[in-house]
Amino acid sequence: xxxxxxxxxxxxxxxxxxxxxxxxxxxxxxxxxxxxxxxxxxxxxxxxxxxxxxxxxxxxxxxxxxxxxxxxxxxxxxxxxxxxxxxxxxxxxxxxxxxxxxxxxxxxxxxxxxxxxxxxxxxxxxxxxxxxxxxxxxxxxxxxxxxxxxxxxxxxxxxxxxxxxxxxxxxxxxxxxxxxxxxxxxxxxxxxxxxxxxxxxxxxxxxxxx
Amino acid sequence: xxxxxxxxxxxxxxxxxxxxxxxxxxxxxxxxxxxxxxxxxxxxxxxxxxxxxxxxxxxxxxxxxxxxxxxxxxxxxxxxxxxxxxxxxxxxxxxxxxxxxxxxxxxxxxxxxxxxxxxxxxxxxxxxxxxxxxxxxxxxxxxxxxxxxxxxxxxxxxxxxxxxxxxxxxxxxxxxxxxxxxxxxxxxxxxxxxxxxxxxxxxxxxxxxx
Amino acid sequence: xxxxxxxxxxxxxxxxxxxxxxxxxxxxxxxxxxxxxxxxxxxxxxxxxxxxxxxxxxxxxxxxxxxxxxxxxxxxxxxxxxxxxxxxxxxxxxxxxxxxxxxxxxxxxxxxxxxxxxxxxxxxxxxxxxxxxxxxxxxxxxxxxxxxxxxxxxxxxxxxxxxxxxxxxxxxxxxxxxxxxxxxxxxxxxxxxxxxxxxxxxxxxxxxxx
Amino acid sequence: xxxxxxxxxxxxxxxxxxxxxxxxxxxxxxxxxxxxxxxxxxxxxxxxxxxxxxxxxxxxxxxxxxxxxxxxxxxxxxxxxxxxxxxxxxxxxxxxxxxxxxxxxxxxxxxxxxxxxxxxxxxxxxxxxxxxxxxxxxxxxxxxxxxxxxxxxxxxxxxxxxxxxxxxxxxxxxxxxxxxxxxxxxxxxxxxxxxxxxxxxxxxxxxxxx
DNA sequence: GCCTAAACGAGACGGTACGTCGGGTCTTTTA
DNA sequence: TAAAAGACCCGACGTACCGTCTCGTTTAGGC
Numbered sequence: 080x081x082x083x084x085x086x087x088x089x090x091x092x093x094x095x096x097x098x099x100x101x102x103x104x105x106x107x108x109x110x111x112x113x114x115x116x117x118x119x120x121x122x123x124x125x126x127x128x129x130x131x132x133x134x135x136x137x138x139x140x141x142x143x144x145x146x147x148x149x150x151x152x153x154x155x156x157x158x159x160x161x162x163x164x165x166x167x168x169x170x171x172x173x174x175x176x177x178x179x180x181x182x183x184x185x186x187x188x189x190x191x192x193x194x195x196x197x198x199x200x201x202x203x204x205x206x207x208x209x210x211x212x213x214x215x216x217x218x219x220x221x222x223x224x225x226x227x228x229x230x231x232x233x234x235x236x237x238x239x240x241x242x243x244x245x246x247x248x249x250x251x252x253x254x255x256x257x258x259x260x261x262x263x264x265x266x267x268x269x270x271x272x273x274x275x276x277x278x279x280x281x282x283x284x285x286x287x288x289x
Numbered sequence: 290x291x292x293x294x295x296x297x298x299x300x301x302x303x304x305x306x307x308x309x310x311x312x313x314x315x316x317x318x319x320x321x322x323x324x325x326x327x328x329x330x331x332x333x334x335x336x337x338x339x340x341x342x343x344x345x346x347x348x349x350x351x352x353x354x355x356x357x358x359x360x361x362x363x364x365x366x367x368x369x370x371x372x373x374x375x376x377x378x379x380x381x382x383x384x385x386x387x388x389x390x391x392x393x394x395x396x397x398x399x400x401x402x403x404x405x406x407x408x409x410x411x412x413x414x415x416x417x418x419x420x421x422x423x424x425x426x427x428x429x430x431x432x433x434x435x436x437x438x439x440x441x442x443x444x445x446x447x448x449x450x451x452x453x454x455x456x457x458x459x460x461x462x463x464x465x466x467x468x469x470x471x472x473x474x475x476x477x478x479x480x481x482x483x484x485x486x487x488x489x490x491x492x493x494x495x496x497x498x499x
Numbered sequence: 500x501x502x503x504x505x506x507x508x509x510x511x512x513x514x515x516x517x518x519x520x521x522x523x524x525x526x527x528x529x530x531x532x533x534x535x536x537x538x539x540x541x542x543x544x545x546x547x548x549x550x551x552x553x554x555x556x557x558x559x560x561x562x563x564x565x566x567x568x569x570x571x572x573x574x575x576x577x578x579x580x581x582x583x584x585x586x587x588x589x590x591x592x593x594x595x596x597x598x599x600x601x602x603x604x605x606x607x608x609x610x611x612x613x614x615x616x617x618x619x620x621x622x623x624x625x626x627x628x629x630x631x632x633x634x635x636x637x638x639x640x641x642x643x644x645x646x647x648x649x650x651x652x653x654x655x656x657x658x659x660x661x662x663x664x665x666x667x668x669x670x671x672x673x674x675x676x677x678x679x680x681x682x683x684x685x686x687x688x689x690x691x692x693x694x695x696x697x698x699x700x701x702x703x704x705x706x707x708x709x
Numbered sequence: 710x711x712x713x714x715x716x717x718x719x720x721x722x723x724x725x726x727x728x729x730x731x732x733x734x735x736x737x738x739x740x741x742x743x744x745x746x747x748x749x750x751x752x753x754x755x756x757x758x759x760x761x762x763x764x765x766x767x768x769x770x771x772x773x774x775x776x777x778x779x780x781x782x783x784x785x786x787x788x789x790x791x792x793x794x795x796x797x798x799x800x801x802x803x804x805x806x807x808x809x810x811x812x813x814x815x816x817x818x819x820x821x822x823x824x825x826x827x828x829x830x831x832x833x834x835x836x837x838x839x840x841x842x843x844x845x846x847x848x849x850x851x852x853x854x855x856x857x858x859x860x861x862x863x864x865x866x867x868x869x870x871x872x873x874x875x876x877x878x879x880x881x882x883x884x885x886x887x888x889x890x891x892x893x894x895x896x897x898x899x900x901x902x903x904x905x906x907x908x909x910x911x912x913x914x915x916x917x918x919x
Numbered sequence: 920g921c922c923t924a925a926a927c928g929a930g931a932c933g934g935t936a937c938g939t940c941g942g943g944t945c946t947t948t949t950a
Numbered sequence: 951t952a953a954a955a956g957a958c959c960c961g962a963c964g965t966a967c968c969g970t971c972t973c974g975t976t977t978a979g980g981c
Contacts, residue, residue: 095957115404116326122936131959136938190407193400193462194325203465210464238475241464246455248463252403254420254451255413265448273483303978305926332967341928346969515931535824536746542962551933556964610823613882614745617820623885630884658895661886665879666871672823673878674840674871675833685868693903725952752941761954766943927976945958
């Protein structure tokens with residue numbers, strides 16, 4: 080997903096290299112998912128992937144680089160619809176995100192990076208970057224709703240982003256509480272309803288207080 | 290904070306034991322803060338604390354136990370005032386939490402447990418438990434506001450908890466964005482205002498839709 | 500035989516250390532004998548001896564140190580009789596040496612050090628030192644014969660040492676020709692007869708010219 | 710000196726092949742001289758010679774073959790004069806040999822083969838063969854002296870060879886003692902004088918030089 | 920105030936993984 | 951067509967920690 084570690088982009092890459100790389104990454108992700116960061120061992124990757132240790136080191140400088148690449152390889156796309164109904168679109172989006180956090184490689188691999196991100200700028204950026212697409216999609220949808228008059232004017236999209244996805248991450252990784260579609264639905268409603276222009280028909284007067 | 294590993298609570302503990310334990314824990318927390326989980330090495334703890342490796346193992350079964358104990362030793366108390374003004378109380382509370390997440394041992398050590406919590410039930414509980422006091426205090430304050438009529442009736446305290454602290458954790462550990470008192474203030478306002486019973490004006494009738 | 504690598508001689512050595520050391524050395528010598536220097540691998544020694552790699556490294560800084568210790572551990576004693584008959588004593592001595600060169604660990608392990616001795620002063624000394632006892636014994640016996648009048652006066656003991664043992668080493672390690680007791684006997688006779696004072700028969704007059 | 714590894718002798722050899730081969734061999738000898746057998750690395754040879762690893766492997770089956778070829782490439786010729794004066798001819802010859810043992814590539818590279826020769830018949834033969842010319846020359850000169858009556862009849866040329874060159878090799882490679890022209894002179898005198906025909910007698914005047 | 924049981928430090932041990940170097944095989948690109 | 955470049959798998963290197971295990975040596979605390 081994210082740029083591969085320093086490679087002449089135009090130049091032709093040896094297909095053997097590419098294959099080794101992908102096999103190693105696959106094994107790395109599996110190990111991260113199954114055993115966490117401490118299970119991500121170059122030797123384990125070598126055994127599982129059938130790629131020799133030396134070959135792995137030829138592509139990844141050390142365990143941390145491999146870890147990085149593994150994380151960036153699971154960054155995922157959460158689609159955002161634009162049906163005209165903001166709340167339902169965002170709800171669907173958040174349910175999708177929650178599902179990915181709880182079921183896919185993404186949610187399994189992501190927390191292996193939280194600690195390292197405290198000290199490694201690169202890792203921090205990588206962890207952050209996995210959210211870029213999602214964030215952009217959400218912001219775009221909010222702005223579009225603002226333009227359409229569905230939302231009141233003057234929203235703080237960044238705050239809204241934190242309000243919407245923050246609780247999902249929090250419950251998934253920190254408080255480790257369940258979420259589920261209904262819960263997500265309630266969350267989105269709680270966050271957005273106060274900002275939707277006179278919900279029902281006439282958006283006449285009496286905007287909701289901020 | 291949390292119960293120490295299996296110790297006859299009534300019985301008198303050898304002061305040497307206690308001292309070794311505390312020196313080891315201190316060193317462990319320092320190492321976690323400075324180098325993260327991978328810096329938490331029994332040998333490093335031994336060197337830094339001056340406590341022999343053997344002695345450490347006498348008190349902590351293995352590295353994970355020590356990690357656990359270190360995390361639980363930094364759990365912190367966030368005070369919650371009850372001035373009658375819910376929003377200002379909660380804002381203050383959230384600012385305090387954000388500060389602890391970003392400045393103290395607590396915020397530094399916590400993320401070392403996120404990955405392990407995925408696989409270790411004990412660690413998961415420990416990470417979760419560090420939030421118990423905070424959660425209880427927040428819930429209590431919300432209920433009190435509900436009782437006082439400051440909040441509308443029928444609030445979902447758990448949802449509100451996630452809405453309030455979720456974004457703080459998210460920005461601190463995942464998106465790694467700044468927060469700051471003003472931002473926290475806006476967050477709390479956004480979350481709570483819609484639920485506050487027609488603030489100033491007589492709380493006549495016409496509760497806000499949930 | 501030779502001094503062990505830097506050890507407080509008076510102080511009590513951990514018996515575990517001593518045992519590990521000896522097991523490692525035994526395995527090392529076996530490997531050198533069977534496969535030569537390139538077979539002397541720390542890992543092979545670990546496997547064969549049952550001593551862990553780390554433990555080996557605790558006692559020997561690296562492969563070369565172990566090699567050194569192995570060589571010095573096989574230095575052997577060649578006994579020298581003093582029956583009054585120089586030629587028979589020396590012949591017996593040389594036959595014994597030749598036998599050790601061709602049959603024991605000594606002769607098998609020694610050549611593994613020849614190449615290294617070209618560059619390592621320590622190894623050079625070690626190789627050299629394995630001959631010290633032998634050389635001293637031979638020189639002593641020659642001097643004793645000189646004192647007894649069995650040999651003419653003014654012998655060059657060092658030259659004689661080279662003349663006696665040199666050919667044995669040469670045929671064993673360089674030309675790789677057989678020797679055998681009769682051959683050694685002829686060598687000793689050829690070297691010493693010209694220097695023996697008119698053997699049994701009247702030592703009257705006519706000493707051999709030097 | 711010795712036949713190169715399997716090469717149709719009549720057939721025309723590709724000049725590129727020959728050049729690669731010779732560059733590799735040169736580098737190999739240099740490495741052996743400078744760092745000994747363990748410095749003889751295919752990769753080091755490739756780097757130093759500018760010949761690719763693949764190309765080296767095309768000409769030498771493996772490291773041992775290259776080592777073999779390197780040794781055989783330094784075999785040297787020691788000239789033997791026949792001035793009529795055996796002792797002086799042999800002395801000169803031995804001084805020349807000693808010089809080659811101590812100064813040229815020959816003496817530097819030879820000991821890298823001693824250990825391997827213990828286990829590899831091919832290498833043993835190679836090491837042995839480096840002495841063939843020398844041995845033949847010496848034997849021929851001795852027989853010529855015998856025929857001329859300079860030596861007593863019935864000499865054991867093989868024994869004499871060992872007596873003459875054995876000490877030189879011994880002091881060079883095993884005891885690592887100095888030799889030098891004077892020492893060699895004394896050695897040759899000690900070995901040959903007793904076998905030279907009645908010094909005094911016939912050759913009237915002109916006593917044998919010391 | 921002494922003495923014994925415990926806790927302690929020092930450190931050896933068998934292991935696992937690290938990241939590096941070299942071996943020997945192979946494929947791909949260049950001349 | 952062969953040499954050069956370099957990827958590949960493999961095995962050994964020497965290092966860092968792991969968790970276990972003697973060892974002697976303090977040192978509390980019950981007598």
